Amino acid sequence: MENKYVEMDLNEEINSDKTENRFLEFWKLFRRKKPALYSLYFILLLLVLVVAGQYITPFDHSEPNYSNILSSPSWPHVFGTDEYGRDVLSRVIAGTKIALTVSISAVLIGAIAGTILGLVSGFFGKWIDKAIMRFCDILFAFPDLILAIGIVAILGPGLQNVIIAIAFFSVPSFARIVRSSTLEVKELLFVESAKSMGASKRRIVFKHIFPETIPVIIVYFTMNVGTAILSAASLSFLGLGAELSSPDWGAMLSMGRDYIGTSFHIVFFPGLMIFLTVLAFNILGDGLRDVLDPKTRD
Amino acid sequence: MTQSTLIEVKGLTKKFPLGKKWFKPNGYVRAVDGLDFTIKKGETFGLVGESGCGKSTTGRLINGLIEANEGEILFDGQNLVGLPDSQWNSYRKRMQMIFQDPFASLSPRMKIKDIVIEPLDVHYPKMPKSEKLEKAEKLLEICGISKFHWNKYPHEFSGGQRQRISIARSLILNPELIIADEAVSALDVSIQSQVLNLLVDLQVEFDLTYLFISHDLSVVEHISNRIGVMYLGDLVEVASKEQLFKNPKHPYTQSLLSSIPQPGKQDREKIILKGEIPSASNPPKGCKFHTRCPFAMDICRKEIPENIHVDDDHVVACHLYS
């Protein structure tokens, strides 16, 4: 108990020394979170693969080579080849692009929609809040994947529809988290001070409240990308997402599972990539939360 | 003095409903209970009282941040109570607020220059940005913040500097009335005196009227011309500064005055009140002060005292003087 007070008190003394730059301040704190830092490096590496992947893959990921099918990892096929003799390493690299573009764009759409709903819901309250929150409750009641399967079943398979499905089930979690942070921020003095000068509601929401919710959104965004990769892979695995011949990680798992007894490497490497990528996004999200949004840690 | 009246408040009342779960559904806190006072052009009207007395609510009512239940607020003759929001705004231009906590009253993610010109963005969206910035520069300069710091964010400033930024912002619309709600209470002594001096200078330069709300009697005494003392939503005494401090009438004012710790005057007689401030949701009947009043009589427990003019410009609500 006592130390809570002490901390408050010491802050006053420390804060008399102002830091120059918000980003530097953030980076100083973040740099110390080693796991999150390495996760960030890993994700940056993945992004490099997304952009430059097609130039650095050793083989064409879709070029079959029937003379060399299901070969184990060895030079020059470091990750081995699949049942058509395609280079697994090249396919895994090409798959990065699909995984990240699908998951990031899906979560981005979900985040934008969810943020708007959350801001409106939290700021205006009353019936509009109730309506939006009930809608979210209903979406929450479905397991994510079942909901996504349902949507894809209606819209038809394909990556575009996977994006829509994942975006759809990301909406309620963003709406909720943004709403709760809006409720908190709207009671702060600077919001009242904006009201007192006669600022319009739109101005208050977008100029004063929204910027305060950005850290929370960033944290949630990062964590949701991890989940989205997993969901996209699952849908592809079930044949509802990417075409089975494409180098999607989920599709590779799906195609490779018939050979799992003899050629483990075909499923091992895409599976490993899914595992590492999801893990990296989750650890990064945890680290960001510790730095950006310390009060929700527990 | 033949100053004209800028603000006239008549019977101003604000009731906040209490939660419905545990209390009677119709319970109310009368945060402000039938206030009458006037503020003249160019003067500083001080409003003092302890926490929960309704002084901040009064400031917010006048600014229209919350809506009054009863009574009138005449601003330059126009009643503001019940005005639709769109018409309020033309009056909000003419009055601005400064808040207590300089750490919380500025948007943390806006640059100083954007904070200061925001009132212009709100009320004159068509004004060119260069003109707005020109005004901001001039005001920041007057308030002691150099242009050099324009692109900084609020957290990079100290409490005193932030309060100067708030003041610059409140002046940019050229208002007539500034409502200062505990504007210097969070500041250190040496900074407090700097800001008080600034406020005094600005009043002369910009022809301002102040409603100065504070719990600190010595600060209010320093800056005000007339002072109102509030207790549990009531205005118990209104008088000119000289009258109030030389000849306080209401027993609450008297004890309040004697409670202020004053450097170098520790030997004076003190009236230490007994008991706590009653809860505003369940105030005592009759005169609300009777539970702590050393002179309470029978009538005080039964009847609400009327406002009595004991002198020119000296009103007190106490049965002792009826």
Next chain:
Amino acid sequence: MEQLLKVSNLQTGFKNDREIQKVLHGIDLEVNKGEIVGLVGESGSGKSVTSLSIMQLLHGTPGKVLAGEINYKGVDLLSLKESEMRKYRGKELSMIFQEPMTSLNPVVKIGKQLTEIIMLHLKYSKKKAQGHAISMLESVGIPRAKDIMESYPHELSGGMLQRVMIAMQISCYPSLLIADEPTTALDVTIQAQILNLLKEIQETSNMGVLFITHDLGVVSEICDRVIVMYAGRIVEELSVDRLFEDASHPYTKGLIKSIPIIGQNKKKLFSIPGTVPSPRNMPKGCKFAPRCEFAMDICWQKEPALLDSNYGKSRCWLEAEDKEEAYDSKYSYRS
């Protein structure tokens, strides 16, 4: 006078990213039995850190005592282990904070919190402790003490809670009470009550009190002696009777002149220009020099020592000029 507490050359720092930033630069102070000593300063002056260092409540924070001695009745508190210190805390030295809410457990009844402390330090039986707790609550002017024992902290007003805190902290008859801004969060009429109460208790129990505040008015109400801090250093020390007439340090004088005093009718207040320097940008010589109207060359070059002045001690070249010899031989400045 019997000496209770003697702090010498106390230096405390905060561990920052890489470096340790010093906040207290050699504090020397003493508190005697039966005396109320005021420790005054603005935010960032280090007055609260001083009290926390004395109570050794810095663990779990970036703060750390770097050097010095805190001598309480002949025992150096800094040499004690945490477990030994805990026996002192609450029994020998007690502390009252500005926000009573943060030092009380919100989910435990007040009676229980009180009796636990009494049982721990005075080794009373539960029943005896409860009786003692009730009489303590009554002694701080709490009506219906038995009912209050059964309430939770959030059910009481700020003034009541501060009374409970005081009852709790004096229940084991400490010899030294450290009060850190105990009335700052309270209303004036309630503040007057609490100050009165503290003074009464102090007079009857004859304990020593270190009273930390930013309010010179409060100091003059309650204290016997006052110590003024600026930028982690003591700049002046003198008796309260002398404070308003005979303060010699320009900072103290400036502070006094900055307070609006009722009936003074000044159009403008005196104000000390500028702000407290940040720990990273400390001036080289006297830390107050940039804001001082009397600053001379030497003030920018060399920091003055805390030397005897007419009515106490002062850290100022104006006072010390003719004592420079003494400065060089007796005090080697600790930076």
